Amino acid sequence: MGLRSLRISGSGCEETLSSGSSSECEEVHSHVQQDFPIEILPNLYLGNSTNSEDCEALARHNIKYVLNVTPDLPNTFEAEGCGINYLKIPIADHWSQNLAVHFPQAIRFIEEAMSARCGVLVHCVAGVSRSVTVTLAYLMQRHRLSLRDAFELVRSRKTDIAPNFHFMRQLHSFERDLGLHEHSASLSKVLHETAGGGRARGEGGAVPYGVSPDSGIEFDRWSAPRDTPQ
Numbered sequence: 001m002g003l004r005s006l007r008i009s010g011s012g013c014e015e016t017l018s019s020g021s022s023s024e025c026e027e028v029h030s031h032v033q034q035d036f037p038i039e040i041l042p043n044l045y046l047g048n049s050t051n052s053e054d055c056e057a058l059a060r061h062n063i064k065y066v067l068n069v070t071p072d073l074p075n076t077f078e079a080e081g082c083g084i085n086y087l088k089i090p091i092a093d094h095w096s097q098n099l100a101v102h103f104p105q106a107i108r109f110i111e112e113a114m115s116a117r118c119g120v121l122v123h124c125v126a127g128v129s130r131s132v133t134v135t136l137a138y139l140m141q142r143h144r145l146s147l148r149d150a151f152e153l154v155r156s157r158k159t160d161i162a163p164n165f166h167f168m169r170q171l172h173s174f175e176r177d178l179g180l181h182e183h184s185a186s187l188s189k190v191l192h193e194t195a196g197g198g199r200a201r202g203e204g205g206a207v208p209y210g211v212s213p214d215s216g217i218e219f220d221r222w223s224a225p226r227d228t229p230q
Contacts, residue, residue, distance in 0.1 A: 037061065038127075038158045041194045043119045044110065046135050046158055048127035049073055058084065063119035067109055069099075069130040070123075085113075093129045093164055100170040103137045110138050128160055133167040137174055143194075144185035147175045153187060 036057050037047030045051075045061060052066060053076050064084055068075055071090035078086050087109040089102045106122075113120035122138075124130035132154060139150040155161050163171070175181055 037063070037121050037123070040135060040139075040154055040157050043114060043117070044135070044138070045119055045121045046127060046131055046154065047121050047123045048131075049123065049125050051121060051127070052076055052123045055082075058119075058121065061119045061121075063121045064116070065109065065113035065118055065120035067106060067120060067122045067131075067134065068124075069106075069134055070125055073125065085109075089130075089134070091130055093124070093167075095164070095166045097166070098170070099130065099133055099167055100137075100174055103134070103141070103174060106134045107138050107141055111142065127158070129163050129167065132158075132161045133163045133171060136163070136171055140171070140175060140178060140180060143190045144178075144180065145187060145190060146180050146184040147171050149184065149187040153191075 036054070037045035037051040039061070040046050043062075045063060049070075051057060052068065052073070055077065057063075058066075058077075066075065066084055066086050068086060068088045069091055070088075071092055075086040075088060077084050087106065089099075089106060091097045091099050091102065110120050110122070122131045122135050135154060136147065136150045139145050139153065140147060143150075145153065151161075
């Protein structure tokens with residue numbers, strides 16, 4: 001898979017990545033935590049750890065399903081019996097992690113929420129890498145969007161997304177497994193069919209690149225050439 005304009009931020013995360021240790025860099029990067037989860041499509045929300053602990057926001061958006069893509073964060077309201085269904089995927093934001101093996105389970109969980117007409121929050125620590133990767137996988141399988149179109153859709157709602165390089169490779173492989181590199185759905189058609197949940201895609205101007213406090217990877221554009229070795 002090819003990545004254009006890929007930059008490793010000069011914050012000290014390079015040493016962390018090269019050493020093979022965890023790439024959790026929240027303390028290194030400053031990151032603006034958003035107050036509320038972002039609606040990607042109707043009933044599909046993308047957020048961070050703060051959102052997962054906000055009982056009022058969960059109730060306001062009728063979020064009854066929470067997909068926790070972290071090994072350490074608790075399922076905050078699970079023990080309180082308040083009617084929230086949880087699925088925990090214990091994955092770190094690190095090059096050694098295979099998040100793709102959890103795609104089927106995660107997608108089924110999101111589909112269950114959609115079938116129940118309930119909101120589902122997909123979150124990790126910062127809401128920029130792991131949770132974004134799972135959200136992209138869902139959009140690709142359920143709505144037959146190419147990885148590029150799914151990425152553009154999510155970034156039009158939440159501009160700071162930045163899945164780490166290895167998760168992007170896994171998504172590219174997932175795209176090929178689904179046959180989306182040869183035939184995919186129209187993004188405009190998907191938005192029309194889902195009533196265009198969230199904000200419409202921005203018009204004009206460059207979309208800001210994302211910064212992942214987990215991985216320390218920045219990029220503003222990526223490409224997946226057809227001649228990429230598999």
